[in-house]
Amino acid sequence: MAPRLSLGLRARLLFAFALLCVVTAAAVAGGMYVQARNDILQRTQDAAVLTMRSRLETLFPLRNAAPGPAELGEIAATVADGNIAAVAVYQEAHSPGRLDPRVLPPQLRRAVADGDIVWQRVVWQGSPFLIIGAPLLIVEGDRPTRASGIEVYVVRSLHPEQRSIDGLAASAWLTGGAALAFAVALALLATRGVLRPVRQLGRAARLLGEGELRTRIAVRGSDELADVAHTFNNTASELERHVKQLREMEADARRFVADVSHELRTPLAALAAVADVLDEEAARLPEPAGRAAKLVSQETLNLTGLVNDLIEISRFDSGVAALALNEVDVAELVRATLRVRGWPERVHTELSPAVTARLDPRRVDVILANLVGNALRHGEPPVSVRLSADPHWMVVEVRDHGPGLDATVLPHVFDRFYKASAARTRSEGSGLGLAIARENARLHRGDLTVTNAPDGGAVFTLRLPRRAHDPDGQIDRGGPE
C-alpha cells in the first residue's frame, strides 16, 4: 500500500509542477511571439506601402490618361524592385511581366477600384507574400480627386520576415522546453524533500506495527512534516510505555503465581510426606476420623498435582523449560505410556512400527497421558491412538467416540483452567493439563490441535518434528556412528 501512495503523490506533484510551467511558458512565450510577429509584419507592410507610394508619386503627372501596355510596363517598372514584382493594370490592359493580374484576389481588386490603398497577406505555393494594391489618382487644382483607372499592384515576398518569425517561435519553444525541464527537476527535488520523510514515516509506522516499539523518526526542521514526525514519536513512546507497563504487570502476575507455587511447595512437602501414613491408617481409624483422613490424603495428592502443574506452566512462561532429547522408538514410547498407567486394555492402538524420533520422552509422555486420560474420562469408548509418520514429522492422533466437543468449547480447550461445563466446578485434573500438553508440543516446535471427527468424537492431533532441535541449536543426526 505504502509504495503506491508515495508514487501517486510524486506523480501528482510532478504533474502539477509541469502543468504550471507549461501554462506560464505558453502564456509568456506565446504572448511575446504574437506581439513580435505582428510588429514585424506591421513594420514590413508600412515600409512597403510607404515605398510604393513615394515611388508612384514620381510618376505624376501622368502623360496619358488611357495608357497602353507599354506605359503600364513603365509604371510597373518604377515600383518594381529586387524582391518585389509589380503589375500595373488599366481596364483590360496590364503591364507585361511574370505577374498575371488574374491571380490577384478579386476582393482586393474591388477595394482598389474603390480608390483605396489595400494590402493583403497571402500564402502562395507555400510561401508568404504581401500584396499591395494602389489606384493612381488624378488631382487637378481645386476639383475633387478622381480615380485615373490605373491600378498598380506589387507582390513582395515575406520570406525573410517569415524566417525571423520562425526563429522567434523556435526560441520561444526552446525557452519553454528549458523552463519545463527545470520545473520538472525542481518538482523532483521538492517531491523528494516531501516524500523522504513521508516514506520514513511509513517505514517507521510499519516497524511499530510489527512490534518494534523502540522505532523513532529523526525530526528535521520545523514544518508540518516535522510536526507529524513529532506526533509519531510521542505516540510511539506512549505506546512503548503502555506495552512495557502491561508486560510488567503480566510478568508480575506470572511471577506471583510462580512464587506462590514455590511457597506452597514446602508445607505441601510436609503434607505429602504424611499423606501416605494417613491413607494407610485410615481403615483402622474410627469414623468419621477415618473418612476425614482419607479425604485429607486424597486432597493432598490433588493439591500436589495442581502445584506441580502451576510450577510447570510458570516454567514455560518464564522460558526456562528445556528439552532433554533422546532418540526413541515412538511406538514403544506410546506403549510404555499406556502400560505405566494400566491402560493397554482400554485403548485401541494402531502404531506404525519403526518410527524413531529425537524428542524428550518425559514431555511426550506427559502429552500422551493427558490426551488418553481425558479421552477415557470424558469421551466414550473405544479410545484409539494412531501413530503415523513421514520422513520429517510424526503424528499421533488420540480420539474417542463420544459426542465430541461443543463448537463453542473447541477454541478454548487449551486455555488454562477452562471448564467445558459450568456445572462441573472441578474436574479431576488441575485444569492445566491440556495447556501444559500444548506447551510441551510447542517446545518441540510441533503443535497440538483438536477437531471433531465427522462421525463423532473428539480428535486430538499431536504433530512433532522427528528431529527436534537440540537446545544448543544443532540438529542431531541421531544415527549410529
Place this chain on the structure above:
Amino acid sequence: MKLGGVSRVLLIEDDPAVREGLDLALTRHGHRVRAVESGEQGLDRLRTDLPDVVVLDLMLPGMDGFEVCRRIRAVGEVPIIMVTARGDDMDVVAGLEAGADDYVVKPVQPRVLEARIRAVLRRIGRDQAELERHGDLTIDRAGLVVTNRGVPVSLAPTELRLLLELSGTPGRVHSRQQLLESVWEHGYFGDSRLVDACVQRLRAKIEDDSAAPVYVQTVRGFGYRFGPV
C-alpha cells in the same frame, strides 16, 4: 550396605515440618532415620552414624546441598539421594555432578522416595565368574572390586552397577532408557541426565582421558556401550 533388612537413613532437611513428615514416612517403611537440619550436622553424623543412604535437601541454609554432597563424596561412597525443587534443572545437573546418585522432586511422594532408596541400596548380585580383564581394567564380579593398572578404584554403588551392567555385554549398545530401568529402576520415563552424569563420574575414575573414553563410549543418539577395548 543394608544389613538385616533395616537401613540407616541420614535425612538432611532444614524445614522442620518436611523433616518430621519424611522422618515419619521413612520410619514407617522400616528405616532407621537420623534427621538433622543442616549440612554441618549432617557431615558430623555421617562420621558417627555410618548411614547406608543419605537423603539430602539441596536448599539448605549455611553450607548448601552441593557442598555437602561434594564433602560426603570426598570421604566415602555412600549413596546420596537429593531432594530438588521441581523445575530447577540446573540444580539437578549440578547435584548429579557433585556426586548424587539419584534425585526426587519436592513435594516428595514417600512411595517414590522409598523406591529410590530401595534401588540404591539394592544388593549387587555377586557372580562366581572369572576375573574379567578389559585392557588395563580388571573387574572382579565376585568381590565387586575394580582395579585400574592394579590400583583399586573406589566406585559409588550406582557407578559400580552401571559399570557391571555395561561391561556384562561388551560392544552392545545400551540406551539411556534401558540403563535407567536396569541400574536406577526408574521405569521408562526416567531422567536420562542421571545416566549421563553417572557416566561422567565413572569415566573420571576409570578412563585415562575422559574426553577420549576407551571403556565407556558414547553412541551418539542411542546411548552407551562398553569397549571394544
